[in-house]
Amino acid sequence: MTRAPAVSSALARRLAAALGPAHVIADPAELRVYACDGITHGRTTPALVALPGSTEEVVEVVNAAREAGVPLVPRGAGTGLSGGARPSPGSIVVSLARMRRILELDLENGWARVEPGVINLDVSRAVAAAGWYYAPDPSSQGVCSIGGNVAENSGGAHCLKYGFTTNHVLAARVVLSDGSVVDLGGPAADAPGYDLLAAMVGSEGLLGIATEATLRLLRKPEVTRTFFATFPSTDEAGAAVSGIIAAGILPAAIEMMDRLAIVAAKAATGLDWPDVGAALLMDADGCRAEVEHVAARAIEITRAAGALEIRVPRDEAERQLMWKGRKSAFAAVGRISPNYLVEDGVIPRSEIARVLREIERMAAEAGLRVANVFHAGDGNLHPLVLYDARNPGEEARAAALGGEILRLCIRSGGSITGEHGVGAEKAAYMAEQFAPEDLETMQRVRCAFDGAALMNPGKVFPTPRLCGERPGPYRPHPAEVAGLAERW
Template identity: 70%
Template sequence: MDVLHAPAIPREVVARFEAIVGARHCISDPEQLRTYECDGLTSFRARPGLVVLPGTTAEVVEIVKLARAEGLPIVPRGSGTGLSGGALPVPNGILLGLSRMKRILEIDFDNQWMRVEPGVINLDISKRLAPQGYYYAPDPSSQQVCTIGGNVAENSGGAHCLKYGFTTNHVLGAKVILADGSLVELGGPVLDAPGYDLRGALVGSEGTLCVVVEVVLRILRKPEATRTFLATFPTTGEAGNAVSLIIAAGIVPAAIEMMDRLAIVAIKAATGVDWPDVGAALLMDVDGPTAEVEHTAAEATRLAREAGALEIRVPRDAAERDGMWRGRKSAFAAMGRISPNYVVQDGVIPRSEIAPVLREIERLSASSGLRIANVFHAGDGNLHPLVLYDAAVPGQEKLAEETAGEILKICVRTGGSITGEHGVGADKAPYMVEMFSEDDLETMNMVRCAFDPEVRMNPGKVFPTPRLCGDKPGKYVPHETEISGLAGRG
């Protein structure tokens, strides 16, 4: 049976899922299912057949076994903040919501790790650790609502990933449920577990391999000191040059973020920060031992001025610093102040290509007639271009999506990637062929099939053409999902 086109789930099967988690935690009403039709990428929508909300690992095991027995696909979901359609449901399939599993199970401060369930909110971890002087480093902009399970699925990053790395650098191990209901442990609270690095395969697999039910995370001591500054520039060219100078000098900031004029306008409208009307701004954190931080911050400030900074602001206190970072982290939501709709992309380029790529994006904006705001992790070249449009204008949504796709192609041409932290999901699957050959994709698929031979875990994601584990490369034939628009090929 084609799991992407499963028939409606019979009432007697729904009752069996209700017997596992209780009727309260099974959602089958068509109106209530609308809540789960998409994740943060709202232009992709599909209605699941059933939403099941387990509260324990044992319940997840039984749900997965029952879904397999009934031939139903499973799409795991956290808070639904993903921006690539990774949690897009399969029509009439099972959407497995893990938000009820939100216990912090164990904390080992001596060895700097903790064990949590997948529904724990990212920021809640640092709040829990703060009194003991510890924190969890990955900090996506959605950290107030996104879950650790979702972070593991997407290999989420955040503003401070330049120095501290992405989720994969902070996951020591995980307990997962395979597609047949088996409970297995990958890695654990040790620095170098023997055997294959299956934990590495898990992080960033976007729910296509298994269901995560526990995660062992690395925790860090809070740095002794942090220094922050906001530098403004006439254009993104000078700002990009400042980034290059700072990194070339051997300085590794905890974070260095860039915003262009359009992004600054939106942020000011949404948050009321008193930033000036300039071509670009850099927001930078340096942290570590106090003596080192003072020296490094002074040198970074000097280099920013050398690159043409108009003004450099240093926050007076922690409240003003928090306000600066609140402005940056509100950037995506702030776009609603200047545009009714937008498409956000997530490409990566070499740092040396920031200025020329932004010029190409500017040309795309002019040729398409659509405004494009740029907010990104400048230190590691992770762009977040926001293509603004009005869905009420016929053809503008399609034009915006095509323009966003052209930006991804530019990223690949300059030696970058189609995604830095948002994942491939359904949105970027057609662009995988821009980066990978058919042999590359078949090799990736072999890994997937080792975990999930029947391809029931989040089918239709990541790969540009729906593939089954018995498929062989050959003459390309469009799949039904591609014809219907659910999936695509570059």
């Protein structure tokens, strides 16, 4: 674990005075809780943790850190899977966990204004009785927060039909690194001016700290039809996915799991799923007449692709149990492996079967196992690389295999991330997907929001160090002082 240098006692006292002593964490044992996010194999202890309770208190934290030259790392619920909330050396973690109020509901116009610490699923719960819901549904939606979803542009099983977080955020209030507060977007569609909100959603904490978000709400569909299908292998399951989409069917969700992921889900939930090579779980929703037709047609295509068995839930309780099996898959892998890495690559749907075969070959060469569970409808893979950190060298082999899987996604016409973000884990692969000119343009956008590079430094962009650079608060390199180099 990397230990960060301590910040000055004067800065700690200033934050304690602004937020209250109970809302500033400096005890070394308590700081260890914030050393990582959902990716636990990389840890850095922060210098301090601040827990502001309002936009005004976030401004106080930002101003104090800027004047002291200390970097800030925004943090939601800590469920991220790319190291995005991992502290930078010498940083203050700004946890938004106290800001959990739903500030305003406007069901007449279909939106909710919330603070960043509100749990994703709680938005839907707050409006369910009136027949509304919030569509983005990460598998961790029972514990992940809206602020983290905004930072990572989180998706979920139903993003195939309904889109990602960016399609459901109408406005955001943001604190920038100079302490200013800006409002981006608005509750009405098509706010005038440049779409700066689109830059903010998915910016992974590099542009500012969102302290409010206005979310688009949707009416609950009239009916939802679900089916679960099993296959001899991922080849037939992939063919079923391609056939369903090629037929012009747009499922609300269509998820795939391979044999190892099914074994893990069964161990965690007790589901009576059979021992098969692959499984699909599909939702169709909307108007009753359309949904009944679409679901029946999708089942026909699935049978023609070689399905072994198709199950239709008898009631809502059985349907929810099927989805519990899918959504518990990440955590369930802990039942069959002491450690695992979560990757998040994207490939064209037509490449699913070939890429899964290649992943299996690569895993065998590395002497490791990979469980695959993913959003098959949009080709968003989540290979889980299983390993045992107690065995010397095995963690390094797992990390190397994860990197090769990301490279395979790039070669297959895809991307290194679909919804988990780049964070610290995938920054090294950005230069393999983007040209130097692309990365420079992205850095210029970042600098327009945060010229001081105060927010979440060391994330997203590959940063090979110049001779003489050191971790901790940024100090200009001599080449910059001489006007020979420029920092982005």
